[in-house]
Amino acid sequence: xxxxxxxxxxxxxxxxxxxxxxxxxxxxxxxxxxxxxxxxxxxxxxxxxxxxxxxxxxxxxxxxxxxxxxxxxxxxxxxxxxxxxxxxxxxxxxxxxxxxxxxxxxxxxxxxxxxxxxxxxxxxxxxxxxxxxxxxxxxxxxxxxxxxxxxxxxxxxxxxxxxxxxxxxxxxxxxxxxxxxxxxxxxxxxxxxxxxxxxxxxxxxxxxxxxxxxxxxxxxxxxxxxxxxxxxxxxxxxxxxxxxxxxxxxxxxxxxxxxxxxxxxxxxxxxxxxxxxxxxxxxxxxxxxxxxxxxxxxxxxxxxx
Amino acid sequence: xxxxxxxxxxxxxxxxxxxxxxxxxxxxxxxxxxxxxxxxxxxxxxxxxxxxxxxxxxxxxxxxxxxxxxxxxxxxxxxxxxxxxxxxxxxxxxxxxxxxxxxxxxxxxxxxxxxxxxxxxxxxxxxxxxxxxxxxxxxxxxxxxxxx
Numbered sequence: 001x002x003x004x005x006x007x008x009x010x011x012x013x014x015x016x017x018x019x020x021x022x023x024x025x026x027x028x029x030x031x032x033x034x035x036x037x038x039x040x041x042x043x044x045x046x047x048x049x050x051x052x053x054x055x056x057x058x059x060x061x062x063x064x065x066x067x068x069x070x071x072x073x074x075x076x077x078x079x080x081x082x083x084x085x086x087x088x089x090x091x092x093x094x095x096x097x098x099x100x101x102x103x104x105x106x107x108x109x110x111x112x113x114x115x116x117x118x119x120x121x122x123x124x125x126x127x128x129x130x131x132x133x134x135x136x137x138x139x140x141x142x143x144x145x146x147x148x149x150x151x152x153x154x155x156x157x158x159x160x161x162x163x164x165x166x167x168x169x170x171x172x173x174x175x176x177x178x179x180x181x182x183x184x185x186x187x188x189x190x191x192x193x194x195x196x197x198x199x200x201x202x203x204x205x206x207x208x209x210x211x212x213x214x215x216x217x218x219x220x221x222x223x224x225x226x227x228x229x230x231x232x233x234x235x236x237x238x239x240x241x242x243x244x245x246x247x248x249x250x251x252x253x254x255x256x257x258x259x260x261x262x263x264x265x266x267x268x269x270x271x272x273x274x275x276x277x278x279x280x281x282x283x284x285x286x287x288x289x290x291x292x293x294x295x296x297x298x299x300x301x302x303x304x305x
Numbered sequence: 306x307x308x309x310x311x312x313x314x315x316x317x318x319x320x321x322x323x324x325x326x327x328x329x330x331x332x333x334x335x336x337x338x339x340x341x342x343x344x345x346x347x348x349x350x351x352x353x354x355x356x357x358x359x360x361x362x363x364x365x366x367x368x369x370x371x372x373x374x375x376x377x378x379x380x381x382x383x384x385x386x387x388x389x390x391x392x393x394x395x396x397x398x399x400x401x402x403x404x405x406x407x408x409x410x411x412x413x414x415x416x417x418x419x420x421x422x423x424x425x426x427x428x429x430x431x432x433x434x435x436x437x438x439x440x441x442x443x444x445x446x447x448x449x450x451x452x453x
Binding site: 036038045047048050051052081083084085114117118119176178179181208211212213214215216217223259290291294 | 363366367368370371374375378379388389411412413414415416417418419420421423424425426427428429432
């Protein structure tokens with residue numbers, strides 16, 4: 001890119017604008033589909049995105065910080081159902097430290113694959129993620145290794161100098177049983193520089209407030225609300241596996257899945273030991289666009305003669 | 306890599322994945338294996354199940370609401386069929402055991418783009434079965450000549 005002249009770069013940008021506008025048009029004109037999301041913010045279950053659907057999500061984490069200012073971390077997600085057995089997702093992360101600065105902290109690209117074609121009592125999903133973030137990232141999307149609260153007290157100007165490129169592998173084991181969802185995630189993370197493997201876990205249970213659908217359209221019917229709890233934390237690293245010097249959290253969440261395709265989630269979370277942030281308030285909003293893939297494919301096909 | 310470069314490359318890559326993963330194959334109706342053959346693969350344990358909501362007068366209406374929210378995007382309005390998924394008014398579906406339809410909803414046909422709907426509680430899946438079965442009755446009514 002650096003070898004391009006200023007004029008040619010402007011030309012590329014001009015050509016890019018109609019493409020972006022076309023994508024936005026596709027997004028706006030895609031019909032909304034009601035999603036049935038669980039309230040988990042950290043744990044994953046085995047329910048993948050419907051094929052061709054795009055879910056645009058925004059999440060926030062407000063965190064208290066001992067030994068430093070509190071923070072508000074946030075991330076945007078684009079989650080796409082490439083097939084019925086493969087979901088791919090892009091994250092853009094950022095955070096604001098109160099009394100400090102606001103910084104873009106990096107991106108993540110994750111993929112979830114369902115290896116078994118039928119539903120079983122326990123359903124495995126394989127997860128692989130690449131992340132390129134800096135040390136100021138505070139979204140706490142996963143707690144791994146020996147992550148502790150004190151790590152987050154470093155000022156942004158210093159923390160953002162540290163660059164982390166990691167691969168994360170996760171095994172998701174999840175069950176849907178009599179309306180309940182139970183899920184357990186175990187993961188291993190490898191910093192691509194010379195750092196040891198780090199480990200962590202997340203687990204959750206959730207259930208809709210009603211099992212039957214109503215015979216009329218409604219926004220406040222109980223079946224649109226799903227309540228749940230999740231528990232997550234670090235498990236040390238290759239050289240010191242276990243609970244020593246790790247942090248752990250428990251949150252109680254509620255998801256409200258609206259028929260219009262919007263989902264709202266909120267989850268107050270509490271640290272379970274002295275290494276953890278005492279309190280995190282997480283919330284998020286998402287909207288599912290069904291048929292987005294067909295709309296985009298249509299754009300490409302329209303140019304073919 | 307600067308942020309704008311990253312965003313441009315990401316959007317292009319993402320669009321590539323979307324375009325490549327959505328070939329929009331029309332559902333096969335004839336040929337060696339019809340999409341409806343999946344119904345025949347339901348285990349006897351499921352095919353023999355009766356709909357526990359068969360006598361619930363609201364089940365089909367509630368299933369209709371769920372169908373609009375979750376299924377209409379692919380199967381078309383009132384299950385008439387769409388570019389991505391077959392009609393549910395076909396005799397293969399209407400003559401299928403309720404338990405076989407329930408099995409398809411619960412397991413999906415993930416290799417053929419039918420998602421797994423086990424995230425819906427069982428009663429909601431049976432409500433969907435009630436609605437899908439009611440589509441046959443509606444077709445029969447529509448086929449009858451109207452009285453002058």
